[in-house]
Each structure stands twice: as C-alpha cells, then as structure tokens.
Amino acid sequence: MRQKIVFALSIILVGCIILATRVYMIDIPIYRFFGGGRELNPATLHLAGEFVESNLGTTREPDGSYTVRVVATQYMFVPHCMEVPVGVPVRFRVTSADIVHGLTFTNLRRIIKVTPGTISEAVFEFPNLGEFDLPCSEFCGPGHFAMRSHIRVLPADQFANLRPDQRRSCDAPQ
Amino acid sequence: MTRHNKQCSGRPRGADTPVRFLDRKPFAILLFCLALPLFLLGNSADDQPRVPSDVAWTHDTIELASSGDAFRGSLIAKSCAHCHGSEGFSSEPGIPNLAGIDRLSIWKQLQDFRSGKRYSPVMQPIAVELSSRNDADVSAYFSMLPTFSDPQDNRVFPQAIPDPKTSRLAENLIVFGDAHRGIPPCESCHGPVGFIRGAPSLATQNAGYLLEQLQHFAQGLRTNDIDEVMRIVSSQLTDEEKSAVSAYYGAGRGPSAPRPPIP
Numbered sequence: 001m002r003q004k005i006v007f008a009l010s011i012i013l014v015g016c017i018i019l020a021t022r023v024y025m026i027d028i029p030i031y032r033f034f035g036g037g038r039e040l041n042p043a044t045l046h047l048a049g050e051f052v053e054s055n056l057g058t059t060r061e062p063d064g065s066y067t068v069r070v071v072a073t074q075y076m077f078v079p080h081c082m083e084v085p086v087g088v089p090v091r092f093r094v095t096s097a098d099i100v101h102g103l104t105f106t107n108l109r110r111i112i113k114v115t116p117g118t119i120s121e122a123v124f125e126f127p128n129l130g131e132f133d134l135p136c137s138e139f140c141g142p143g144h145f146a147m148r149s150h151i152r153v154l155p156a157d158q159f160a161n162l163r164p165d166q167r168r169s170c171d172a173p174q
Numbered sequence: 175m176t177r178h179n180k181q182c183s184g185r186p187r188g189a190d191t192p193v194r195f196l197d198r199k200p201f202a203i204l205l206f207c208l209a210l211p212l213f214l215l216g217n218s219a220d221d222q223p224r225v226p227s228d229v230a231w232t233h234d235t236i237e238l239a240s241s242g243d244a245f246r247g248s249l250i251a252k253s254c255a256h257c258h259g260s261e262g263f264s265s266e267p268g269i270p271n272l273a274g275i276d277r278l279s280i281w282k283q284l285q286d287f288r289s290g291k292r293y294s295p296v297m298q299p300i301a302v303e304l305s306s307r308n309d310a311d312v313s314a315y316f317s318m319l320p321t322f323s324d325p326q327d328n329r330v331f332p333q334a335i336p337d338p339k340t341s342r343l344a345e346n347l348i349v350f351g352d353a354h355r356g357i358p359p360c361e362s363c364h365g366p367v368g369f370i371r372g373a374p375s376l377a378t379q380n381a382g383y384l385l386e387q388l389q390h391f392a393q394g395l396r397t398n399d400i401d402e403v404m405r406i407v408s409s410q411l412t413d414e415e416k417s418a419v420s421a422y423y424g425a426g427r428g429p430s431a432p433r434p435p436i437p
Contacts, residue, residue: 044230046400053402054224073401074370075358080406097401098370143362146351171406 079169102137247315267382381424
C-alpha cells in the first residue's frame, strides 16, 4: 500500500514539473519534447534560435518549399528588402523584437499582425512580378510612418540554385 | 547456478565478477532514452549564427546597467579624461563626446568593446580591464555630466556653422526621415521625440565621429547594432546626406539643443 502511494505521488510530481515548464515558460531543452518553453523572449532574439541575424531572409527548405523569416523591430522590418519567387506558395514566419507591428502586403491586400513573444505564420502566393511596399499597419511609435520595407517578386527560376543553408535578401551586403 | 547466470546475461561471467552499471538492462534503456532527445536537439542547432552583440535588454541586464554608482565612476573616469575630455567633451573629431549620453548606451558599447563585437584597437584593452560593474559606474558618471543644451550652461557652442543648404537636407532626415526608402527619422530613436534602449542622444555629438560611424555602419566595419537597424539605414544614405546629418548634429543644433538667441 505504501509503495503504491509513493508511486502515485512520484507520477503526480513529474506531471507537475512538466506543467510548470509550460505555465512559467521555463525553457529547459529536454522539456521541449513535451511542448514546454515554446514562447520566444523578444529581447534575446538576436542571440540564438530561429531569428538570429544570419537566419533571416528567404530560404529554400530541403523539400523545395520557400520560407521567409522576418523580425519586426522599431522602425524596421529586417530584412529591409525581401525577395520571393512568383506563383509559388511562400511561408512567412514573423516575430517582433519589441512591440506590436503589422506587416502589410500592399500587392495582396493582406496583413500579418506581429506580436512580441509569438511567431506569426502565413502562406502567400504572389501572382505578379514587381517591387512592392511593405508598410507597418500598427501604430508603433513616432517613426511608424516611415517603417516601410520592400518586397521584390522575381521569377521562380532565379531561386533554383538557393541551397537550404543559404539565406537570400536584397539588403546591402554586410 | 553458474549455468543459469550465463543464460541470463548473454555472455559468460564468473560468479565473483562484479555486475557493471551498464550491464543492467533498465539502466541502459533509461540512459538511451535520456540521451536521444539531447542528441537530436544538438544536431538541429545552427552551426555558427551571426550575433551582432552579446547584450540583450532583458530585465536583469537593464537592472545591472542602470544601477551604477556615479561617484565611484568619477574615480574610474579620471583615466578617460585624456581622450574624452575632463568634462566629457573631446577635442579630437574621431573621439565621441560622452557628456549626457544615457547610461545604457555607454554600458552596451563597453560590453561590445570587451567581447570584440565592436572593433577598436584603443578601446578594447581598456574595456578588458573593466568589469561590468565598473562599466555601469563609468556610464552613470558620464550620463550625469551637464551638456551644453542645459539652459544654465553658457559655454560657447557650436563647433562649426553648418551650410544652410545641407542643413535643410539634414533637418528633413532628422525630423521626417524618408518614408519611400524606409528610413525612419533620426529623432524617433535618438531623441528627443522617442528613445529606444541602446540608442544614444546625438544632439551633443562630434561631427567627425558621427560621420565616421555612419560610414563604418554602411561599409559593414561596425556591426554591433541589434537587428541591423543602423546598418540598413546608413547603407541607404548617400555620402552627401551622411555628411549633412553629422554636420548638423555636430554643430550643436540637434533638435534638443536650444535655439540661438534672437539678437
């Protein structure tokens, strides 16, 4: 009887630890297996993880799909000049480094709302070639009116040589 | 008895040989299960991500950087006076004025000099000798020094009189930015309209230093701005705009400076 009680208590304890990692956002790598610690800390985006500086921009996944990773910060979308292929579904993964922003696609009439701490994801297909504006649609401070990035929609064959470890954008070379 | 033992463990073992830890099946399975996710996570990590600066504005960092003791900082800052001036105003064009710059900006630059994220052969050995507590003290001291934009201070400024043609261009960039190119106005981050952490006030800065830093950002020689903001902005500015903005700020006529008295 005593052994059974100890066994049940230990199972409850382990369950509580797993729950606590989710409730208090404790980021222990081994608990990611259970879905804990998914939330991003907007202050430490540039240190490690998916949204480090060298991981931003357009990339071609090993299965051939396209992903664009963007960080919205006060008063800039990084990369400032994005390049996407035409007529192909493109997945956007956007997060914010400070406050709420809105990534507006003027050619598609679509908006991705960006909230700090979460990743906003959307899949768009660009029908027309050309260069378009990406203004911010959510008032984010005194520089909000000038927060405007650009997107270049290019023929898809220009992305044929893009390797999965390469990132593409038309910012000035760093 | 020995025959039975042989069947269980799968290999011959003498009766007096100690049972090793890993030979016990449950422990080996447990270890394997624990090591598997670690191995998978280790493989999925990026090889060498490019990190602009080791400083992140978390709660603890802000607490540490803003808890400096200005008196202790004034003692450490005796050795800074040779280049940065005894009152925080330098006489060399390439050396920044530190008087009145907010403490988080100075603290971050000292951290970056120490970690090598911002390259400077002069400042790096100095920053290596300081600790992050000393950085906080020094930046607290410099942030409390009076600037010429204080109404009580009657020192003669500006350093140079800007050309009226270029000052018009600079005013436009500082107050309105350029929305078509996506350049936000300077004063929305560098004050007085808006401030973000780590962006220093520019109204009291040296013209030569500002121009040099804008060029370094544009050429990729200085890369310690978080989220590439200054690199993107200055790579889009023309040479004329860079010199106009830095001359305007360097003349002590930044937006927070007082208007010259009307004769």
